[in-house]
Amino acid sequence: MTRKGTSKRRKWLKIIGIISVLLIVALGGYAYLVYKSLNEAVDTMHQPIDREKSDKRVEQITLEEREPFSVLMLGVDEREGDKGRSDTMIVLTVNPNTQSIKMLSIPRDTRTEIVGHGTEDKINHAYAFGNEEMSMATVENFLDIPLDYYIKVNMEGFKDIVDAVGGINVNNKMAFSQSGKQFEEGNIELDGDAALAYIRMRKQDPNGDFGRQERQRQIIQGVIRKGISFNSLTNFDDIFDALGRNVRTNMTFAEMRDIQKNYRDAAGTIDQLQISGSGEYIGSIWYLIVPEEEKVRVQNELKEHLELEVTEAPA
Known part of the structure; x- marks a missing residue:
């Protein structure tokens, strides 16, 4: 090779080296911005609770060892001067060994x-009586499983989260209109405003509240799947900002990091469960009464998913 050729080669190597360094710096800066934004959002979201360790779990779970865990998700309509009621109560069990989530x-x-209140009442009143602590204790008692974490979402602001992930896709089982929006049957794209209207429709659904619950699970499933996709990283600032304003949880930053690292594959399969019962008036108030055998059926499905001992069905 001539001196001239060698000189050109060295020149290009220097240019490639400089570009590589710039890329590393740029990626490092981007990673730092993501980390900083997430840290700030988690600081705002983190809300510890005054609650003793669950008596449903003998030992505390270890996320580093990929043990199954559970979450109570509370959807609360919070308005100024009113802390609201938890009209949405969803239990998630996460098992990385089966790479699945049950909802x-x-x-x-x-x-x-209502554990801690000394009454029998509608389960969503637990939040009004005693916030997240009483909600967790009441749902634990009802399902006979430990609840490791809670996530409280302000449903008024949930539309911001849907918009932040770039909208979601759902499979709508029936055509209907709600809040001035028309929803066709089949696969549809929803932005934040449409998602909020979609989950609030109840009166037109022949399945009533059960139909609304299924739509709520569809929206949450869509956000989970969209949120963990690589493309959503480009919107990280909007996502973290929306989460910081509308979500509260007892998860720490370290626990979120462990879950992202060790449980990511679990989101591959999300099974939707339903518990059924019959309506009954007690006094002048309408309740849903869940038979004991139905309750045990659901309890055992969740226990198996959490790798806990199941309960014998009633005779």
């Missing part, structure tokens, strides 16, 4: 013991 909606009118 159970609990009907808000379900009659059960």
Whole structure:
């Protein structure tokens, strides 16, 4: 090779080297911005609760060892001067060994013991009586499983989260209109405003509140799947900002990091569960009464998913 050729080669190597360094710096800066934004959002979201360790779990779970865990998701309509009620109560069990999530909606009118209040009432009243702590204790008692975490979402602001991930796709089972929006049957794209209207429709649905619960699970499933996709990283600032304004949880930043690292594959399969019962008036109030055998059926499905000992069905 001539001196001239060698000189050109060295020149290009220097240029490639400089470009490589710039790319590394740029990626490092981007990673830092993502980390900083996430940290700030988590600081705002983090809301510890005054609650003793669940008596449903003998030992605390270890996320580093990929043990199954559970989450109570509360959807609360919070308005100024009113802390609201948890009209949406969804239990998620996450098992990385089976690479799956089970999602159970609990009907808000379900009659059960309100743990810590000394009454039997609609299960969603637990939040009004005693915030996240009483909600967790009441749902634990009803389902006979430990609840490791809670996530509270302000449903008024949930549309911001849907918009932040770039909208979602759902499979709508029936055509209907709600809040001035028309929803066709089949696969449809939803932005934040449409998603909020989609989950609030109930009166036109022949399945009533059960139909609304299924739509709520569809929206959450869509956000989970869109949120973990690579493309959503380009919107990280909007996503973290929306989460910081509308979500509260007892998860720490370290726990979120462990879940993202060790449980990511679990989102591959999301099974939607349903618990059924019959309506009954007690006094002048309508409740959903869940038979004991139905309750045990659902309890055992969740226990198996959490790799806990199941309960014998009632005779």
